[in-house]
Amino acid sequence: MKNRAAYMTGLNKIEIRDIDMPKLREKDVLVKLEYVGICGSDVHYLENGKIGDFVVDGDFILGHECAGTIIETGKDVQNLKVGDKVALEPGITCGQCEFCKTGRYNLCPDVEFLATPPYHGSLMNYIAFPENMCFKLPNNITAKEGALVEPLAVGMHAAIQGGVRLGDSVIILGAGTIGLVTLLACKAYGATEITIVDVLPKRLDFAKKLGATTVINAAEADVFSEIDKLTDKKGADIVIETAGAAKTISQTPYLVKNGGTIVLVGLAPQDIIEFNFAKIMAKEAQIKSVFRYRNIYPTAIKAISKGIIDISGIVTHEFDFEDSAKAFDYVINNKQEVVKAVIKID
Ligand SMILES: NC(=O)c1ccc[n+]([C@@H]2O[C@H](COP(=O)([O-])OP(=O)(O)OC[C@H]3O[C@@H](n4cnc5c(N)ncnc54)[C@H](O)[C@@H]3O)[C@@H](O)[C@H]2O)c1
Ligand SMILES: [Zn+2]
Numbered sequence: 001m002k003n004r005a006a007y008m009t010g011l012n013k014i015e016i017r018d019i020d021m022p023k024l025r026e027k028d029v030l031v032k033l034e035y036v037g038i039c040g041s042d043v044h045y046l047e048n049g050k051i052g053d054f055v056v057d058g059d060f061i062l063g064h065e066c067a068g069t070i071i072e073t074g075k076d077v078q079n080l081k082v083g084d085k086v087a088l089e090p091g092i093t094c095g096q097c098e099f100c101k102t103g104r105y106n107l108c109p110d111v112e113f114l115a116t117p118p119y120h121g122s123l124m125n126y127i128a129f130p131e132n133m134c135f136k137l138p139n140n141i142t143a144k145e146g147a148l149v150e151p152l153a154v155g156m157h158a159a160i161q162g163g164v165r166l167g168d169s170v171i172i173l174g175a176g177t178i179g180l181v182t183l184l185a186c187k188a189y190g191a192t193e194i195t196i197v198d199v200l201p202k203r204l205d206f207a208k209k210l211g212a213t214t215v216i217n218a219a220e221a222d223v224f225s226e227i228d229k230l231t232d233k234k235g236a237d238i239v240i241e242t243a244g245a246a247k248t249i250s251q252t253p254y255l256v257k258n259g260g261t262i263v264l265v266g267l268a269p270q271d272i273i274e275f276n277f278a279k280i281m282a283k284e285a286q287i288k289s290v291f292r293y294r295n296i297y298p299t300a301i302k303a304i305s306k307g308i309i310d311i312s313g314i315v316t317h318e319f320d321f322e323d324s325a326k327a328f329d330y331v332i333n334n335k336q337e338v339v340k341a342v343i344k345i346d
């Protein structure tokens with residue numbers, strides 16, 4: 001068996017190289033990867049060499065949204081077997097700290113997350129991964145859908161943090177991958193009015209197709225007056241920010257209903273942002289935030305399998321592993337057109 005990985009060898013440079021087959025530890029499974037999604041964070045590392053304090057140092061393998069089939073199991077693997085199709089949850093946590101012990105393992109300070117320096121990602125043929133972070137996919141879910149469980153989990157965590165329930169109204173700022181998976185999640189949790197705001201008409205068309213009840217183009221219309229009209233000046237039960245812009249973050253206090261909840265998902269380039277806390281106080285609104293996700297993969301997989309969430313609908317582009325460099329190049333140069341690109345690994 002020959003293993004190869006797509007390395008980021010510098011800014012905007014990707015190169016495929018032969019690498020050793022991974023060594024299996026007792027509790028690992030060896031997975032032949034079939035699909036890896038390209039995430040905004042991969043693109044960001046490739047273009048800028050860092051995200052916040054995480055700096056790429058030397059040649060680096062991108063990719064953390066992935067699924068494939070098990071071809072070998074370590075000697076202490078208990079629940080998975082050769083031939084099982086699995087989605088990999090990319091964060092390996094310590095299991096011992098306060099956060100792990102209370103089930104909030106996404107907050108573990110010692111997490112080793114795929115494609116987050118210094119840990120390599122999964123854009124390769126074969127990976128060894130702990131059994132307990134691999135989730136079996138039922139027969140009616142493809143490996144492509146399995147790779148998309150990762151971004152979906154972010155959207156589901158956003159909906160859960162917002163407490164979205166049947167009959168709720170939701171405003172989602174941003175219609176990128178994260179905004180769209182948040183839309184799918186909010187719909188699944190029972191939101192009945194979902195308004196999506198973006199500045200790109202193509203993305204808003206996409207949002208409409210995926211079930212948004214209203215879309216607003218913030219480049220053409222005034223968001224506040226549109227939301228006033230829609231909600232009779234009351235605002236929405238839940239406002240979820242996924243655009244990652246200072247402007248949209250600072251809009252949220254004005255858009256949320258009295259007693260409602262704001263969920264911050266997008267990461268803005270700047271740390272300090274002007275924000276109207278007087279509005280938050282007057283409305284007794286809550287502010288929640290999202291750091292990745294926790295305890296969501298099994299539910300996400302069930303929702304896809306039962307047809308409650310159609311995750312394959314967010315994929316707009318597919319590339320072969322051989323063309324990884326071209327794939328990233330395309331995504332970087334066609335940001336308006338690409339919602340989610342995936343790489344198929346043979
Ligand atoms: N909190 C987490 O755990 C987590 C996880 C994944 C991604 N993220 C963050 O979520 C954000 C979204 O990720 P993505 O992959 O969907 O990115 P993306 O760039 O594809 O989507 C952002 C969207 O926001 C839109 N936008 C920009 N300015 C706007 C404005 N003024 N009004 C309305 N829409 C506007 C853009 O047109 C774009 O469609 C990023 O900041 C990313 O870093 C956070
Ligand atoms: Zn991702």
Ligand SMILES: [Zn+2]
Pocket residue numbers: 093094095096097098099100101108109110
């Ligand atoms: Zn921990």
